[in-house]
Amino acid sequence: MSTLKGACIIGQSGGPTSVINASAYGAIKTALENENITAVYGACNGIKGVLEDRLIDMSKEDKEELALMRTTPSSALGSCRYKLKDPDVDDTDYKRILEIFKKYDVRYFFYNGGNDSMDTCNKISKFMLKNGYECRVMGIPKTIDNDLAGTDHCPGYASAAKYIATSLMEIYHDARVYDTGMITVVEIMGRNAGWLTAAAALAVAKGNGPDLIYCPENDFDLEAEMEKIEKIYKANGKCIIAVSEGIKDKNGKYISEYGNDLTNAKDGFGHAQLGGLASYLAGVIKERTGAKVRGVELSLLQRCAAHCASLTDINESFLAGKSAVEYATSGVTDKMVGFERSYDANGKYVCNIKLFDLTLVANTEKKIPADWFNATKDGLNEKFIQYALPLIQGETDMVKEDGLPRFVHLKKILAK
Amino acid sequence: MSTLKGACIIGQSGGPTSVINASAYGAIKTALENENITAVYGACNGIKGVLEDRLIDMSKEDKEELALMRTTPSSALGSCRYKLKDPDVDDTDYKRILEIFKKYDVRYFFYNGGNDSMDTCNKISKFMLKNGYECRVMGIPKTIDNDLAGTDHCPGYASAAKYIATSLMEIYHDARVYDTGMITVVEIMGRNAGWLTAAAALAVAKGNGPDLIYCPENDFDLEAEMEKIEKIYKANGKCIIAVSEGIKDKNGKYISEYGNDLTNAKDGFGHAQLGGLASYLAGVIKERTGAKVRGVELSLLQRCAAHCASLTDINESFLAGKSAVEYATSGVTDKMVGFERSYDANGKYVCNIKLFDLTLVANTEKKIPADWFNATKDGLNEKFIQYALPLIQGETDMVKEDGLPRFVHLKKILAK
Numbered sequence: 001m002s003t004l005k006g007a008c009i010i011g012q013s014g015g016p017t018s019v020i021n022a023s024a025y026g027a028i029k030t031a032l033e034n035e036n037i038t039a040v041y042g043a044c045n046g047i048k049g050v051l052e053d054r055l056i057d058m059s060k061e062d063k064e065e066l067a068l069m070r071t072t073p074s075s076a077l078g079s080c081r082y083k084l085k086d087p088d089v090d091d092t093d094y095k096r097i098l099e100i101f102k103k104y105d106v107r108y109f110f111y112n113g114g115n116d117s118m119d120t121c122n123k124i125s126k127f128m129l130k131n132g133y134e135c136r137v138m139g140i141p142k143t144i145d146n147d148l149a150g151t152d153h154c155p156g157y158a159s160a161a162k163y164i165a166t167s168l169m170e171i172y173h174d175a176r177v178y179d180t181g182m183i184t185v186v187e188i189m190g191r192n193a194g195w196l197t198a199a200a201a202l203a204v205a206k207g208n209g210p211d212l213i214y215c216p217e218n219d220f221d222l223e224a225e226m227e228k229i230e231k232i233y234k235a236n237g238k239c240i241i242a243v244s245e246g247i248k249d250k251n252g253k254y255i256s257e258y259g260n261d262l263t264n265a266k267d268g269f270g271h272a273q274l275g276g277l278a279s280y281l282a283g284v285i286k287e288r289t290g291a292k293v294r295g296v297e298l299s300l301l302q303r304c305a306a307h308c309a310s311l312t313d314i315n316e317s318f319l320a321g322k323s324a325v326e327y328a329t330s331g332v333t334d335k336m337v338g339f340e341r342s343y344d345a346n347g348k349y350v351c352n353i354k355l356f357d358l359t360l361v362a363n364t365e366k367k368i369p370a371d372w373f374n375a376t377k378d379g380l381n382e383k384f385i386q387y388a389l390p391l392i393q394g395e396t397d398m399v400k401e402d403g404l405p406r407f408v409h410l411k412k413i414l415a416k
Numbered sequence: 417m418s419t420l421k422g423a424c425i426i427g428q429s430g431g432p433t434s435v436i437n438a439s440a441y442g443a444i445k446t447a448l449e450n451e452n453i454t455a456v457y458g459a460c461n462g463i464k465g466v467l468e469d470r471l472i473d474m475s476k477e478d479k480e481e482l483a484l485m486r487t488t489p490s491s492a493l494g495s496c497r498y499k500l501k502d503p504d505v506d507d508t509d510y511k512r513i514l515e516i517f518k519k520y521d522v523r524y525f526f527y528n529g530g531n532d533s534m535d536t537c538n539k540i541s542k543f544m545l546k547n548g549y550e551c552r553v554m555g556i557p558k559t560i561d562n563d564l565a566g567t568d569h570c571p572g573y574a575s576a577a578k579y580i581a582t583s584l585m586e587i588y589h590d591a592r593v594y595d596t597g598m599i600t601v602v603e604i605m606g607r608n609a610g611w612l613t614a615a616a617a618l619a620v621a622k623g624n625g626p627d628l629i630y631c632p633e634n635d636f637d638l639e640a641e642m643e644k645i646e647k648i649y650k651a652n653g654k655c656i657i658a659v660s661e662g663i664k665d666k667n668g669k670y671i672s673e674y675g676n677d678l679t680n681a682k683d684g685f686g687h688a689q690l691g692g693l694a695s696y697l698a699g700v701i702k703e704r705t706g707a708k709v710r711g712v713e714l715s716l717l718q719r720c721a722a723h724c725a726s727l728t729d730i731n732e733s734f735l736a737g738k739s740a741v742e743y744a745t746s747g748v749t750d751k752m753v754g755f756e757r758s759y760d761a762n763g764k765y766v767c768n769i770k771l772f773d774l775t776l777v778a779n780t781e782k783k784i785p786a787d788w789f790n791a792t793k794d795g796l797n798e799k800f801i802q803y804a805l806p807l808i809q810g811e812t813d814m815v816k817e818d819g820l821p822r823f824v825h826l827k828k829i830l831a832k
Binding site: 015016044045048072073074075078079080081162165166167169170171173174175176177178179184202203206207208279294296297299300301303304305306307308310312389392393394395400401402403404405407409 | 431432460461464488489490491494495496497578581582583585586587589590591592593594595600618619622623624695710712713715716717719720721722723724726728805808809810811816817818819820821823825
């Protein structure tokens with residue numbers, strides 16, 4: 001083990017999750033307690049905060065308040081979608097990052113995000129190495145999409161999955177309250193991978209789930225599926241459909257685009273009618289069946305409903321942040337901290353930390369295995385349930401005040 | 417006190433809430449334990465189940481399972497929107513109800529619903545009286561809309577309010593994660609009364625709420641409000657707007673109708689584009705400001721998100737059902753059980769049961785008092801907060817199984 005003394009920066013990037021702050025807090029807390037780390041800085045709005053010299057001195061935060069990060073959704077330090085250029089083409093940003101690193105004697109860089117963030121880590125790490133500046137770079141994954149390669153699952157996915165499954169169980173009860181006909185279409189996030197939509201299968205496993213689940217892993221044949229929907233509706237008077245925003249037809253065209261074509265072609269006022277897939281499908285189904293149809297978008301709450309977070313996810317996310325700091329201070333660099341699953345002697349799920357190459361993670365996207373779907377590709381089988389169920393266990397221990405969440409308020413005092 | 421022995425029917429009507437089953441369970445449990453009540457029947461789909469002779473024998477249900485009704489959303493017995501005719505015009509239905517009451521020796525009728533249900537209670541009660549059939553009729557209120565007259569508040573409102581305030585606090589964090597501009601429009605239920613939308617003010621009170629709150633109690637001037645939105649956006653780079661689906665312009669036209677005009681006029685395919693108010697307003701705001709705008713509908717979850725129910729609401733709803741049975745068996749009839757608020761010596765909120773005339777409740781609609789709004793009519797003041805905050809206290813004690821809600825499964829064995 002080689003000892004490296006210096007400051008560290010922790011940054012957050014990409015879209016919110018319910019637990020990304022649990023990871024950041026895991027890293028910050030561990031770094032603040034580590035004797036080799038001389039200062040702990042939080043980057044405002046991810047790598048943009050590094051480029052713009054906006055670094056929060058985390059030691060100035062009240063410790064009890066800081067602990068509330070663990071159950072506060074979205075990125076408490078602020079996020080960005082800034083993509084660094086290829087350093088071989090334009091290394092301006094990298095030179096600036098090196099300048100900031102030198103200014104604050106930064107020897108550890110922890111970046112908390114999805115594919116793009118792992119790519120950012122990878123590029124920074126290689127640039128520092130090339131320029132002979134010793135700095136350990138670690139990626140801490142987060143994404144509700146669960147599409148990062150290597151790791152068994154991603155911090156953030158389970159809380160979104162728990163919210164989706166819970167909400168669908170509740171919608172199931174709502175959608176069958178009358179003895180009149182009703183079809184409900186629930187649109188769930190996920191452009192390329194169906195992990196979030198697949199979480200609807202957990203509600204099915206509890207007997208309170210949708211009739212049909214459509215993921216982007218399978219081509220969506222509108223005509224064939226309309227027949228199926230009509231048949232279920234005629235038999236039961238009800239039909240609940242969980243559908244990923246990213247479903248495509250066999251030519252690779254997003255089904256939501258058909259809806260956009262329809263609205264854009266019609267709109268002479270320049271008003272963007274932002275109706276999504278659920279509203280388009282609801283229209284088509286209504287026309288076809290004559291039924292009362294409701295389109296529901298789970299929308300932003302999927303990624304920020306911390307009140308329904310999985311305690312397993314919170315704890316694993318914290319562990320990912322903590323482990324990143326521990327590995328880095330013990331000499332590891334250029335890796336993403338991820339998870340490997342095992343089962344103990346009693347068959348109980350165990351989550352182990354495993355390190356992954358940043359290069360691998362940055363350039364691949366993990367989809368649901370084909371054999372986890374049912375034969376008709378409109379539902380998931382037991383393999384998915386066994387995978388997902390352990391991840392959503394446990395309820396959040398979020399602090400409440402006056403019956404509402406008590407989220408963190410950071411002072412955000414900038415380092416000089 | 418006059419003793420009346422006989423069977424009872426409990427029915428549920430109108431749209432779902434997270435706690436309507438808590439009221440029904442309060443009534444069922446109390447009735448099952450009462451020596452003057454000889455049988456307890458649950459009407460399938462409300463008054464329709466009475467007319468169609470579909471009555472569930474509640475004594476056949478497993479007691480432990482039945483107790484899960486308390487935390488199961490939507491109407492476990494099934495609901496209806498069936499409106500009885502004026503008995504002076506057509507008394508067919510009433511004669512049929514009397515026939516069923518006689519068949520099962522029903523001497524107690526408890527109906528759990530909103531305005532229309534109180535009207536149903538009222539008409540049935542008067543018909544039975546006129547026909548010399550002794551039967552005690554009690555209304556048990558429920559509505560997320562909180563618009564029933566007399567009662568301080570309605571069972572079901574607080575849980576919806578808690579969900580709305582919690583979700584808005586989470587959306588607040590989500591909506592400000594990037595340092596780029598963003599406007600978020602959140603559409604909340606409530607056609608005529610703004611109680612649900614006003615719950616967004618609870619999030620404001622916690623410092624994590626929307627900038628603007630629009631309720632149907634006040635005329636909505638699109639041009640004036642666009643100016644306000646633009647100003648906030650320019651100053652802060654963010655603007656969050658909570659808006660009731662029922663806002664109208666000064667001529668009484670729903671703002672959502674302008675959106676419908678736009679889409680219907682354009683739609684040549686016969687597809688009903690079901691975009692709502694949020695999507696219409698998002699389009700208008702986007703055109704005006706050029707900002708990135710997101711429209712979010714809280715949709716069905718507002719009325720069925722039992723996972724975020726208020727424990728106060730659950731307990732009060734149960735109490736309303738229990739009290740209805742206790743009052744009826746002690747001689748009261750033709751009343752709705754409601755709430756009156758008081759404060760104890762320590763200033764702590766206390767909820768007392770109070771009886772209201774069904775006639776009063778059936779024909780009036782309670783709106784937010786004008787002096788509970790701020791001067792600019794785009795927010796609520798301290799009077800609303802003091803009213804609403806005690807109602808949302810406490811977290812649901814819902815039973816969980818595998819990290820998901822364990823909702824009731826009734827056997828629903830029909831009475832012969």
